[in-house]
Amino acid sequence: MPDEFISIGDAARLLDVSIDTLRRWDESGKLKAIRTSGGHRVYRKHDIEIFLNDLWAIASEWVSSSAPPELPNSVYCPTSPVFQARLGKMQAILKDANAIEHFSLLVAMAGEIGDNSFAHNLGNWPDVPGVLFAFDINKKQIILADRGRGVLKTLKRVRPELVTHEEALRVAFTEVVTGREPEKRGNGLKFVRNIIQDYPIDLLFQTGDALLELNRKQIDLRIIQRPPIKGCLVFITY
Amino acid sequence: MRITLNKFGDILIARQAGKESFAAFQPSLKSVLPDEEVEIDFSGVVTFSPSWGDEFLTPLHKQHGDKLILINIENNPSVKETLKILDGISTIPFKVK
Numbered sequence: 001m002p003d004e005f006i007s008i009g010d011a012a013r014l015l016d017v018s019i020d021t022l023r024r025w026d027e028s029g030k031l032k033a034i035r036t037s038g039g040h041r042v043y044r045k046h047d048i049e050i051f052l053n054d055l056w057a058i059a060s061e062w063v064s065s066s067a068p069p070e071l072p073n074s075v076y077c078p079t080s081p082v083f084q085a086r087l088g089k090m091q092a093i094l095k096d097a098n099a100i101e102h103f104s105l106l107v108a109m110a111g112e113i114g115d116n117s118f119a120h121n122l123g124n125w126p127d128v129p130g131v132l133f134a135f136d137i138n139k140k141q142i143i144l145a146d147r148g149r150g151v152l153k154t155l156k157r158v159r160p161e162l163v164t165h166e167e168a169l170r171v172a173f174t175e176v177v178t179g180r181e182p183e184k185r186g187n188g189l190k191f192v193r194n195i196i197q198d199y200p201i202d203l204l205f206q207t208g209d210a211l212l213e214l215n216r217k218q219i220d221l222r223i224i225q226r227p228p229i230k231g232c233l234v235f236i237t238y
Numbered sequence: 239m240r241i242t243l244n245k246f247g248d249i250l251i252a253r254q255a256g257k258e259s260f261a262a263f264q265p266s267l268k269s270v271l272p273d274e275e276v277e278i279d280f281s282g283v284v285t286f287s288p289s290w291g292d293e294f295l296t297p298l299h300k301q302h303g304d305k306l307i308l309i310n311i312e313n314n315p316s317v318k319e320t321l322k323i324l325d326g327i328s329t330i331p332f333k334v335k
Contacts, residue, residue: 080252088249091285104316107285111251115289118251176327187288191323198319 004045008033011043015052016074030069056135056235059145063229068128068147078130079120087111090135097137100160104228105195106142106238108115109203110135113144113234114190121148126230141237148231153208165208166223173221193219204235239270246294251285252288256293267301276302277335281310286317291324299332308334 003146012019026030031051033041038086050233058075062068077083087107094103110133117131125148148154152168160169171177172189189205193214196203202215207230213222243250246259256283270276276298280286311317311334325331 080254084249084252084255087251093250095284102315104314105319107249108251108287108316108320111249111285111287112289115252115287187292187323187327190326191288195319200266200316202303206266 005034005042006045006048006209008043011048011175012104015072017070017072019058021070024070053136053139055136055141055143059132059134059233059235060229061141063145063147063231063233065228068230075132075134076130077114077133080115083114083118083131083133086133087114093135093137094155097163099137100238102199106201106236108237109192109195109201110142110144112191113232116188117144117146117148117232120154121146121231124149139237141235143236144232144234145232147177152232165210165228167223169205169207169223170213170221172212199238201236204233206233207231239267239274240277240279242279242282243286244280248282248284250283250290250294251287253289255276256290259290260294260297270302273305275305275307278306278308279310280308280314280317283314283317286314286320288320288323290327293322295324295332296328299330300326303330306333308332 008019008022011167012022015022020032022033023041028031030146031047033043036042055075058071058078062071072079077086090110091103091107094100094106100106114131114133121129128147130146132143135142150165152162152165155168155171155177156162159171162171174190176187176190191202195201196214196216197219200216203213205212205214206226206229209225211226212223214221240330241263252258267276278298280296308321311321321334
């Protein structure tokens with residue numbers, strides 16, 4: 001089948017970014033265009049689809065880079081109301097698809113994790129505010145990421161003895177503790193763990209250099225070291 | 239009195255939203271008699287989470303104690319999982335009908 005080419009304007013619409021952004025991405029090599037004989041940029045439609053679907057790569061790069069790349073608007077939630085609205089959209093899509101009985105748990109998990117990002121970084125975002133929130137119902141995956149202060153820095157305010165990201169992650173998933181004392185908070189990640197114990201949902205949760213892997217067979221906290229990231233990076237599959 | 243939760247929305251997630259919902263509903267609770275039951279009806283709620291629940295249910299529980307009754311929780315796993323968590327951090331379990 002011959003390749004289908006689309007204009008830079010159509011590619012910008014599909015990716016929900018500006019034409020200037022696509023020109024920058026072409027120059028930096030992030031998403032290369034093809035030049036026509038007349039010198040215009042065009043794109044293989046398939047390349048755009050792959051780029052759009054590679055949500056994990058987009059999220060990983062966003063939390064790993066010292067200079068964060070610009071995100072497509074379709075996945076970037078700069079404020080909590082934008083995140084809540086997109087969460088509502090995911091709920092509607094999962095409900096309509098009628099494919100998974102316990103879809104409300106996926107929405108609740110994503111909601112708790114995303115809400116945490118905003119609550120713990122309000123007024124304190126180190127550089128880019130907000131969260132990346134993306135889902136793909138065909139691949140059955142949900143991805144959340146933020147460039148916030150991370151779990152260790154947040155919990156250190158109430159648990160100054162914490163030293164490593166691994167320790168902080170362990171506390172966050174097992175103890176009712178809050179980085180916003182004296183408010184009584186800090187049950188969201190325990191809720192996430194409880195759900196995974198009872199349902200076929202897998203979770204990867206990285207903060208700093210600590211990556212936690214949880215699933216129904218692996219409910220004890222298994223934390224491994226990874227190259228460090230800013231904030232948090234979360235991958236849910238179901 | 240019966241509080242129909244889905245009047246606050248069908249996706250009850252954010253802590254801030256739970257706090258605002260509780261504050262907004264306070265004037266309506268003034269008409270509750272001392273021994274009157276307060277029923278919280280979950281029908282029509284699609285997604286419920288501990289953050290919203292902790293801001294709305296926990297203070298209501300403190301105000302009304304065992305007169306607070308939760309109804310229509312059966313068909314929603316997010317409600318059941320949230321109540322497990324909230325029960326775990328409260329001294330008195332929620333009453334469910």
